[in-house]
Amino acid sequence: MATDITNDSDDHTDDPGRPPTADSATSAPSDQESSARGGMMRSSMVMAVGTMVSRVTGFFRTVVLAAALGTQLLGDAYNVANTIPFIINDLLIGGLMASVIVPFLVRRRKLDTDGGKATEDRLFTGAAVLLLVVTAAAILLARPLIQLYASDFLPAQAEVSVYLARFLLAQVFFVGMSGLISAMLNTRNKFGAPVWAPVLNNLVIIAVGVLFLLVGTGDSVETVTTADKILLGAGTSCGMLLQTVVLLGSLWRSGYRWRPRLDLRGSGLGEALRTAGWMFLYTLTTQLGFVITSQIATGANVASVESGADAGAGLTAYSYAYQLFQLPYAIIAVSLITVLLPQMSAFAVDERWDEVRAGFSRTLRVSALVLVPLSLAVSLYSTEVAVLLFAHGNTGDSDAANIGNVLMVMSLGLLPFTVFQLMLRVFYALGDTRTPAFLGVGNIAVHGALALAASWLLPSQLVVVGVAGGFMCSFLVGLLIGGSVLSRRLGGLDGRRIVGTLVRLYLATVPSVLVGWGVLELFRGWFGPGPAVNIGAPVVGCLLALPVFLLFARLLRVEELRSATDLVRSRLRRG
Incomplete structure (x- = not known):
């Protein structure tokens, strides 16, 4: 959504800013270095696959929710209520993780005599207390929060959204703790759980959507029942609860044992947050x-x-x-x-x-x-x-x-x-x-x-x-x-150079767009509205337009196309 346009899944490494030295570039890697590189490659592969699966299941979740709730008043009521917890999390913790919290924890793990254990305990305790207080306050303020984002809701729509929000706002705690636990796992070079745990959340919400389609008795804000609203609100929050539990189990297996601490003075966290x-x-x-x-x-x-x-x-x-x-x-x-x-x-x-x-x-x-x-x-x-x-x-x-x-x-x-x-x-x-x-x-x-x-x-x-x-x-x-x-x-x-490349690329797309548009018009004329057009036109149009684009990009001497082609050829020869 529009609330999450900058939160990319950047890899976190111990020293990402260190360029290779002349010695490291010319000497053969030691067994330890080779093992470290192999571990990094395995971690990268786990993250890449997990991210892709998470994206696919997240997209399927969206399709299921659209089928269950529609895009009209009930869909808006649910989506507004379900977006607010993530907004609150972004304001409290989400935007700080990559820029402040992760570097801070890495530095403390390296410099503190206890490996940063006391700092992690303080941070974990402080975050848990803060999130509990904020979550409770948000649930109590569900109605004004809904009004902040949707003051024009119809009365029945507003009531449904507020009712859902009282369940969905519980996610504030789970989303925040999931982010913190993921950061702590990343500082331990544990990357698998943070990218795979959201898949479980997606699957739970998919199950909620399917169950609503099967047993739900209302498809509008006027007809949706209390049982339907509990299914949607509590079921969605259970997905985030499961994600948090899985991440907490992974942190436990990594060796971390939480000891509650609230002595924040001298921890350095205040200075980090001020930056x-x-x-x-x-x-x-x-x-x-x-x-x-x-x-x-x-x-x-x-x-x-x-x-x-x-x-x-x-x-x-x-x-x-x-x-x-x-x-x-x-x-x-x-x-x-x-x-x-x-x-x-x-x-x-x-x-x-x-x-x-x-x-x-x-x-x-x-x-x-x-x-x-x-x-x-x-x-x-x-x-x-x-x-x-x-x-x-x-x-x-x-x-x-x-x-x-x-x-x-x-x-x-x-x-x-x-x-x-x-x-x-x-x-x-x-x-x-x-x-x-x-x-x-x-x-x-x-x-x-x-x-x-x-x-x-x-x-x-x-x-x-x-x-x-x-x-x-x-x-x-x-x-x-x-x-x-x-x-x-x-x-x-x-x-x-950038402008020249962009001009060439857009010029190269003109003939391919004309081909794609022609295919779309032909399919509409032959078949009329229906699945044949919705499936056939994009597939056939793209298959015919792609070689046209590649041809004109080559004629216009788009350098990046040649570089990409050479790279593919070298990989194929190597394979």
Whole structure:
């Protein structure tokens, strides 16, 4: 969702900022070094597979929930209530883990005579107490919290959302503790459980959705029963409870034994948290952006119902489209960014700005090679894909088409979104968290202004599409401002080469988009609306458009395509 656009699954290593020395580059590795590299490769493989399975099950969870709850008033009631716990966690702990807590724990484990045990006990105890207090307060304040994000809910819809929230807000404690335990496991080089435990959470929620479809007696906010609401609220929270229990068991097996301690003075934790002020500001701006999105999207959905128009174009449609939109970024760009960040950090320490520029430019161009044609393909077939995936159970064809309309607009902003996230990592590599915070403020200003304009100017059914467009435009503005700042700091960003590659890539996609559009029109004319179009047009269109894109990219001398081709050929020969 829009609440989680910057939390990537970066690998945590003991010393990611240390470049190889001349000796290590020329001498043969010792048995111990070979064993360490083998362990790192195994950990990376476990994380890669676990992340992929987590993404797949998470996507299937979304499809099941869409079938069970639809995208209209009941879906919005559930999604608003289920998003708030994660927002609270982001504000309290989530945004601090990678930037403050993990480095702090690693440093304490190395420097403290007890291996950081006392610090971990203090942190674990303090977090547990804080999260318990915040969770209890959130449950008591369920009604005003729902009003904060959805003040335009109809009375019956608000009651359902508040009832669900009193169960779902229990997740504040479990989400926060899961994040802390995962960080403690990562500092022990235990990476498997943190990436696999969310799969169990997804499976539990999938089971809840299927059970609701089978035994639930209500599919609207007026007809949903108390038993249905308990199933949805308690069942969802049980998924996060199971995730936390599994992670706690893994931490126990790693040798950690918790001893409650509240003597925080002299622990160094306060100083560490003070350094995270700018990161907190950035997180706060992203959450404010979601408040704007939630208020306008839920209000538009209610307005559609009250006017007698088709509903379904609200927060739920926006959220499901956003999850689809993020998949290419998560699968393609995050892995490249994860590899790049430690390298850039090392180069920044040595003030090797030419290497930082080269790393940024290379990662952007390689990502664009895939994301440019993919974003246009997803935008072209967004409606067909959305209907194919979501038009089941209590989600009708028109509701799924609303998801597709939002996805179409979001997909056009996939590249600016990715470039902006990459720029943030460059700032972090430079040790700068202040500039990203100010960029976040700029983003929220653009997003908020355009979202409000959409709510005033567009019909209620299209407001959420306008909100999505404003969200994507905010990243375009952010990357232009961030790029100018980075260019001054680094003495340039290889801009001419980057722009040249992007222009060639977009020109190469023009013929392939025409081929894909032609296939879509032919399928619509031959078969009319239905599964044949929803499945056949995207598959056949992409199969025919891909070689056209590759041909024109080669004719236009896209350097990254040749590099990728040479890499594949070398791997095939080696295999």
